[in-house]
Amino acid sequence: MAKSKYSQTVSLICSLLMMANLVACGKREPTYEFDLVIANGNVLDGSGELWFPADVAIKGDQIVHVGRLEEKEKRARRVIDAKGLTVSPGFIDIHSHSDYSLLVDGTAQSKIRQGVTTEVLGEASSAGPIQGKAKRDLGEYNLQANWKTLGEYFDRLQAGGISVNVASYVGATQVRSCxxxxxxxxxxxxxxxxxxxxxREAMRDGAFGLSSSLIVPPDTYLSTQQLIELASQVKPFGGIYSTHIRGEGQGIQPAIQEAITIGEKAQIPVDIIHLKIADKRLWGKMKEICGLVEAARARGLQVAANQYPYVAGQNDLVALVPPWAMEGGRAKMLERLSNPSLRARMEKDISTGVKGWFDHYLAMKGWESAVVASIETEKNKGVEGKSVAEIARISHKKPTDVVFDLLKEEGGSVPTVYFLMSEEDVRYALQVPWVSIGSDGTAVRPDGVLGKGKPHPRWYGTFPRVLGKYVREEKVLTLEDAIRKMTSLNAEKLGISDRGLLREGKKADMTIFNAEKVIDKATFENPHQYPEGIEYVIVNGNVVLDKGQHLGTKPGKILFGKGKDKKE
Known part of the structure; x- marks a missing residue:
């Protein structure tokens, strides 16, 4: 009897232990083959080839499978159903100005919401080096540079966290200023x-090449030979030469030839920044201009360009001031703006032109085409969004006096939108195979310090505008080619081998959008508007944009050029 009770007790204990073990097993983390699966999407891999139906599996920060998966094989921590959506590589913005805005807000709202996963910074005035005579007061967002090199800037950016990947050139302006x-x-x-x-030091810090902006001082002071010497320094590090050419109006042909010559003499690839004809007197000449690049390419030179899909550009009101008036820097220019006789000389030069200078006034053929984008002082806030012609009528001033007075009262800088290009030329360039897409914009958001003024709508709408207006609505180019121009073409130019294509083994940067709905919403009158149709954005395997909502995650990384840490 005692033995029977003992057996029952042992049996009960064993049963309880088995049940406890089963419960414990039930609470264990299930095993997943993948971290993320994008299921049932229409995949455009970035090569320019036709889309195909596929599932995309991600593990860590890599794409590990592209193709069909059985339902039982979709074992992932998360599955996104992309039925009816287009799945592409993340967009690479090859021309961006977010160098300092990302220090204010690393979430890169206006870029992520366009589908951008990588921004390329550093046109002319790169964030580093900041040494010697270069100013440490950056003049933007009340930031002070507490770094000296491009590498130290990268460290600060990464430490603060970024939603996008970041690459950078070293600026010719920057090294000259130092x-x-x-x-x-x-x-x-x-x-x-x-x-x-x-x-050379910046190239070892990871820069992708040298960049110049020859349209405004101080880069205008750099000669062709000096640029060849500087550009030659990036060749051993696998860098390229990216340039805002010296003229985009009457002087555009020699300006393009200069860029080609610099690349040829330095023996490095060239990418011409925002290819355009910014002069109403030359509208319709884009085919002829592209012919100069085609001739260079036929000789075996690596010359290409990028563009943004708008008929207006953004520069500064100071671009209307003749170069001689800016000699010695901003303080000297402001002194000259207070001198009546020198103002009269400036006015004459603006109306007649100066040899070798891109005169925005003559290119515009009227003051209606210059629109003030942003103002700092409360006194002048009312002129934001108004043309120089309109301000002149309201204030009963001459247009040149409006320009000079605003510059003087705003400390020498007034961001300005210039309507200088034609739709015909924009459409032609979009169809040229070697012209990629770049926004020439800054990562901002509608609120706070980054929501000031009326910036160019390209800051919010470049990539969706190409996909919505020029692909879906006007059929200027195919969806496959548009995606190629936003992804693999830019990666190829920069030598980024692990991004730009949606293929196994590549980094998991992806954009998922509704090709039937994607469109830009930002306008010149109301630019602080996010686009529609971008549903998901994935950076290094992490979802950053989820059903159109930014999650605030910051998985972005600094991307380094081939010369990183290379010894001379």
Whole structure:
């Protein structure tokens, strides 16, 4: 009897232990083969080939499978049903100005919501180096530079967290400013050597090449030979030369030829920034202009370009001031703007032109085409969004006096939108195979310090505008080619081998959008509007945009050029 009770007790204990074990097993984390699966999507892999139905599986930050998966094989921590949606590589914005806005807000709202997963910074005035005579007061967002090199800037950016990946050029303006400050003279041989050394150091920090902006001082002071010498420094590091050419109006042909010459002499690839004809007197000449690049490519040179899909550009009101008036820097220019006789000389030069200078007024053929985008002082806030012609009528001033007075009262800088291009030329360039897409915009948001003024709508709408207006509505180019221009073409130019294509083994940067609905909403009158139709954005395997909502996650990384840490 006692033995029977003992057996029953042992049996009960065993049963309880088995039940406890089963419960414990039930609470264990299930095993997943993948971290994320994008199911049932229409995949455009970025190569320009036709779309195909497929599932995409991600593990960590890599794409590990592209093709059909059985339902039982879709074992993932999360499955996104992309039925009816287009799945593409993340967009690479090859021309961006978010160098400092990302320090204010690393979520890159206006870029992520366009489908951008990588921003390329550093046109002319790169965030580093900041040494010697270069100003540490950045003049934007009340930021002070507490770094000296491009590498230290990268460290600060990564430490703060970013939603997008970031790459950068080293700017010709920046290295010149480090050595010469605002001086308009040529560098001495010793100073030129210092500039070259700074370029090499930035390339070892991970820059992707040298960038210049030859349309405004101080880069206008750089000669072709000086640019060849600086560009030659990036060749051993696998870099390219990216340039806002010296003229986009009457001087566009020699300006393009100069860019080609610099690349040829330095033996590096060239990418011309925002290819356009910014002069109403030359509208309809885009085919002829592209012919110059085609001839260079036929000779075996690596020359290409990028563009944004708008008929207006954004520069500064100061671009209307003749170069001589800006010699010595901003403080000297402001002094000259207070001198009546020098103002009269400036007015004459604006109306007649100066040899070798891209005169925005003559290119515009009227003051209605210059629209003030942003104002700092409360006194002048009322002129935001108004043309110089309209401001002149309201204030009963001459247009040139409006320009000079605003510059003087705003400290020498007034962001301005210039309506200079034609739709015909924009459409032609969009169809050229070697012209990629870049926004020339900054990552901002509608609220706070990043929501000031009326910036160019390209800051919010570049990529969706191409997909909605020029692909779906006007059929200027195919969806497959548009995606190629936003992804693999830009990656190829920069030598980024692990992104730009949606293929197994590549990094998991992806954009998922509704091709039937995607469209830009930002306008020149109301630019702070996010686009529609971008549903999901994935950066390094992490969902950042989820059903159109930014999650605030910051999985972005600094991308380094081929010369990172390379010894001379």
């Amino acid at each position: 050595v010469l400050g605002d001086e308009s003279r040529d560098p001495t041989p010793e100073e030129m050597e210092q500039m070259k050394q700074l370029v």
